[in-house]
Amino acid sequence: MWDYTDKVKQMFLNPKNIGEVENADAVGDVGSIVCGDALRLTLKIDKETGRITDAKFQTFGCASAIASSSALTELVKGKTIEEARKITNQDIADFLGGLPKEKMHCSVMGREALDAAIANYKGLPPVVEEEGRLVCKCFNVTEEKIRKVAAENHLTTVDEIIDFTKAGGGCGECQPEIEAILRDMWSLKVPEKPSVPKKLTNLQKIALIQEIIEKEIRPALQADGGDIDLLDIDGSKVLIALRGMCTGCVMSGVTLEGIQTKLRELVSDNITVEAQ
């Protein structure tokens, strides 16, 4: 039995905003009944102010899916489109006082319905779930979605991906692939053919470290929403600060180790990297 908060129970037993907004200005359809969850979000939007004046939902799914959808409609009402698009799946879960971790995929579905409705309002092509390489055939989940949800929620394990996307939670065949995606996301790749300069002056060493951070390390971190600042170089000690998504990330120790490995490969094998 899931441990639901009182707010989840309340939003499930007395959900708000059920149904379909009449003459909706935006419609967001996500999920599929075959996969167990589906959600239609409809919005009424004031054309002059861009403010969402009404929101309703129709959900096929479990108690958490209904509570999450209801929470989503409450969260978006009164917000402008620009304000609404900043709502995260964690905001939906927080509104409910939390969700059992195994049910976080319901909050993700809410966030996806909002993305789909906003795209629909802006006249953009529908967010096609099948886009990208299909990883989990049981739940129709693409690599793109796994990467996006993992980055947004700092997910590092296959179990967490199952909780947030359902991918991997069926036959389990795709689990090694999910693991490979996570490994690729959260670790820095060491170049295949490092060119190790033999003897470097202090100035050459500092210049080389700066160049490697700029050209190799920073782009890899930025691709996952993080960043790095080089603070100081004292002999073989390199002092850095991790920024953005890297700040407080549970994998920051692995990231630090990856940076050190790369600098040892490319500059000198006695380099130590410390984060401030």
Ligand code: FES
């Ligand atoms: S293919 Fe992903 S769980 Fe079956």
